[in-house]
Amino acid sequence: MNFKCSMVGLAVVAALGAGSAQAQISDGVIKIGVLSDMSSLYTDLAGAGSVAAAKMAVEDSGIEKRGYKVEIVSADHQNKPDIGSNIARQWYDVDHVDAIVDVPNSGVALAVNQITRDKGKAFLAVGPGTSDLTGKACSPNTVHWSYDTWMLANGTGTAITKQGGDTWFFIAADYAFGAALERDTTAAVIRNGGKVIGGVKVPLNTQDFSSFLLQAQASKAKIVGLANAGGDTTNSIKQAAEFGIVKGGQKLAGLLVFITDVHSLGLPTAQGLTFTTTFYWDMNDQTRAFAKRFAAADKGIYPTMVHAGVYAVVLDYLKAVEALKSDDGTKVIAKMKEMPTDDPLFGKGSIRADGRKIHPAYLVQVKTPAESKAPWDYYKIVATIPADQAFRPLSEGDCPLVKK
């Protein structure tokens, strides 16, 4: 009797368990919103490519074959925090979106970070740079993949300062990202015995950098640090060449350069640039295979570290959802932090308590036109920064989640 009872009980529990795999998924569908810049300066490095990467991740996870329904939606935040916030609220409140992914532009990302936390959903940040997302603004509902300003600053700033580039002048984008990048690079430069002798804050989406370059030239700093991204970076590098910054003996340090920027500048202008990245398509068979598939899906553009990050983070998110059999944002993020990560693009890694995804970073140099053998064959990997040194130590981020 006793035995029989417990068998029935087990069967009931098992049946309930199977049923609840679906029942725990809100509205029966895992809905992921790709919030990105679809029309302005960050379109190529994120944008439609991020949507394509998210779709590839859903396909490769095979989750739909196991009975789950996944839906990807996307929207353009136009680099405006107010527009991005409105979309995030609409998605969470009305459209039953469970997780928001990407969000290039730190200003928008910080707003989405707070909204996601208030609503108990999941924010899979890839595009934004600011290290505050895992620092003082860290949240139990946010994971930050691919890169951040501290990692860029540490990788590039340290390497260049150690090579003798010990006086810096910054040309920084005048918003959250530029400020964070300048702050973090300044710290790296000072840590390595260099000093910062000046800087300018430039409005986002500036066409003409000549005036700022002239100020950089007048400062006589050995290194001109470009704390900007996307179209701003390409325009400043192109005009720096025109004004003979490098010929005059100063060196340019692109702090955040994506492969799409190098492609757009062309090797004759971009050659020799040194910077830090966490993903390059030509590293192993898996990254190469991903890049080929991705390029076919995104107008021939090869994946940036943002695209790769969107792919990897969605894959990891779905894994956690499946393990939990729930798409409750707070629980899924906690699960993601608990599980080790493993994906074809970043390899094995982990997500820390502050939400920071840990993996190695690479110091790369842009090839000369003669060295480049094929389209998109752009980088030489100069050094690998191991995962445990690539990102800001957990104790230094001032993340309230860590102190507890």
Add this chain to the structure above:
Amino acid sequence: MTEIFGISTQALFGQLLIGLINGAFYAMLSLGLAVIFGLLNIINFAHGAQYMLGAFCAYFLLQYAGVGYWWALLIAPVVVGITGILIERTMLAKLYKLDHLYGLLLTFGLALIFQGIFTNYYGSSGQPYRLPEEFAGAFNLGFMYLPKYRAWVIVASLIVCGSTWFVIERTKLGSYLRAATENPAMVQAFGINVPRMITLTYGFGVALAAFAGVMAAPIYQVSPLMGANLIIVVFAVVVIGGMGSILGAVLTGFGLGIVEGLTKVFYPEASNTVIFVIMVIVLLIKPAGLFGRER
């Protein structure tokens, strides 16, 4: 070294010159806008997109036909000018009897369509356009390093603006044009084909935008959004100069370039708002603009 407000005079000269170069672009673009507004009463919001089309035209010529910079400087304005003529004939011509707003909305819509199409196919990062060989290198002026191409921008802009002003203000053709805007029926009665003249004027204004686009190609990335970033500033320039005033547009273009350049030195964060602050002040004190006539 002498200093003014903590900035060496040498650096200041450099910044003034840079301001003048940017002013040259403002002048070329606002000139086209002023011509179109002055003669057609159309607020051509597609001007930025047409500037972008000019740059792309140069890029296509070089990329697919191997046609270099100098020919592009001639061909791109003609090609883009012809598209302008088509737009005027098929769309704008139907709006002359209506309020200004309709022309503004139509051209704004066209600008968004052009930008959207190009962003879709060419992305936002832009395409590289090589600096012509002749302009490689720079002049060392002592106080700054002036790229040869930037010097050419000032010269070309002055030539274009000067000759446009001369044609419209000092020649017989120009007097017909000005008369046609004052009283089209009367001019038509003298046997002059006014609609054709207006069509050609729009084509010419658009060609000026395309010319500026080709001039910009070697300096900036050839990108679908290059015009959108510039057009609002150029509108402010035209409003400050006085809607429809050609001389006003040119002088204000150069002048505001310099003001913007100085702002970039003293308070760079404000460099993309300073022009609008000036616009507000000018509109409050002299609503018709610095060089405009009250109608």
